[in-house]
Amino acid sequence: MRLADKVAIITGAASGIGRATALRFAQEGARVVVADINAAGGEQTVEQVKREGGEAAFIATNVGQEADLEEMVAFAVKTYGGLDILHNNAYWTEAKPLLDTTVDNWQRTLDVTLRPVFLASKLAVPHLRGRGGGVILNTASVHSIIGIRNFIAYQAAKGGVLSLTRALALELAPEIRVVAILPGPIDTPALGIDDKSAIGNLITATPLRRLGKPEEVAALAAFLASDEAAYITGTGIVIDGGFTTQ
Secondary structure, X not given: OOOOOOEEEEEOOOOHXXXXXXXXXXXXOOEEEEEEOOHHHHHHHHHHHXXXXXXXXXXXXXXXXXXXXXXXXXXXXXXXXOOOEEEEOOOOOOOOOHHHOOHHHHHHHHHHHOHHHHHHHHHHHHHHHHOOOEEEEEEOOXXXXXXXXXXXXXXXXXXXXXXXXXXXXXXXXXXXXXXEEEEOOEOOHHHOOOOHHHHHHHHHOOOOOOOEOHHHHHHHHHHHHOXXXXXXXXXXXXXXXXXXXX
């Protein structure tokens, strides 16, 4: 198994890409800390991991609060004895154009989507180094590299995630690798699956003519977190069905 005996934290793991990644990491042998503000969803992720024979534990975490991030890292170390992988995956936003974007909307998007990547990484690094190195994965987005209307705050935050990934990779090499994952249109609750016309337009704009699956993103994350990706750091890997080729 690729991640045997590794300890991983995944934020935003109560649903979508985070849940799929928790399941895949556990299948690959990792012990997984499921961190999310959604306690019910987080516990469901843990239950599913355990039903499939994996090992996981949940901690309620508001990534916008520094104290919660401190408790999250401490919980992982106390529960499983160390830390090898940090996957910064949580985010928040509301889709709004410039003139409708309030200061509160802007700030909350950055506080939940970008700021925790910095804070959680800073908290995790001593423990990663304590195990001889490790991996930090950051969920960025195709929004990090192309412009999409009506996502002013989200564009800024996700662009920051990719830029921060590069900075962290330079500073933390060679012991710790830092890689961003840039999903395109993925079939998760966050995509607004109930809006059939919007989904149809996304599919039409995607060369592979379908939405991506959370499990496909999780498979990429498992590869990047493993020793098979030992020469990959400081970059973003796009997984978007060709969406950004046009």
